[in-house]
Amino acid sequence: MEITFSGQIYKKEYLTIMMKYIYTRRRNLYWPVFGVFCLYMALYYKRTEGNEVLYLVLLGLGFYWVAIKHIYTYELLGNGFDTNKSSQSITQYVITEEKLYSQNQYSEGTVNWDALYFAINRPDAIILYVSNTSSFIILKRWLTPQQLQEFVAFLHTKHSIRKSGF
């Protein structure tokens, strides 16, 4: 098997994919829920003229979990993309039975399939995690339907990789 394709990811696409993915993870859905709970409790303390410090603490935590956390995550991802020259350039990928080869104007490298620990199938992309901080984002539009089918079938055979959405 050998699947060759190339493509470039744009900032808007990257942010959309990553933010959507972040909000489909169950634990991240607790952020706004926890935030709204904190705001509700803050309001309760205010109405009942309870402890003023506790009111301010809950208000701060509520705003953090409802708004600041999301803005921070968005900014962090955007900044990560802006400062990564390699991910902004056109990259060629070659998928073989043994490894994933990638090349662009700044770097080239091979990654053994055994090195991957997590693969996620999203509507627009397949995200291959090498560690919890480093990943390959393969946009589905870069592949032909046959290539995509072959690639997904191949990933199914890799039992050492944890999978989600396949």
Add this chain to the structure above:
Amino acid sequence: MEITVNGLITEQQYISMMMRFRLLKTDSLVLLSIGAIVFAVAVFELFFGSQYTMGFLIFALYLLAYWPLRLYFFYRKSYVTSKALQGLMHYTFRDDVIATQSVNGTGDLNWDALDRVLNTRNAFFLYQNNNVFSPVMKHWFTPEQLDEFVAFVKAKEGLKAEGF
């Protein structure tokens, strides 16, 4: 120039290095300082039997404990999930590229692709973007290699060298 180094990082080494590095950044220091001030206020309020003590205490514990604990678990997961970090890593620094080899595979990275190189007490961090970097431990270098590497990074045009 050609400098070849290789070595291992243990989980404990990695976590302690990263925790120290991250906790000494400005945002962490501000957060922990606020936590310490709030804790001091809580103790002061406790002394006077104030009704606000519990609120201050909860907030102080949140600031002082949550952030370090979160960082600890984050870096532990980073290490555990990265097979490259757990295995022997080889780096060859040349004038034009950095060649890497690990259990994950191989790679050639142009110096132009680096966002910056940070010099810390125990390691050099090669940043590929603001969030992703490769740690290269200083004890993997011989003293001569270390001098040569530092001189090279300082002289490299277009490369941001911090802490050199």
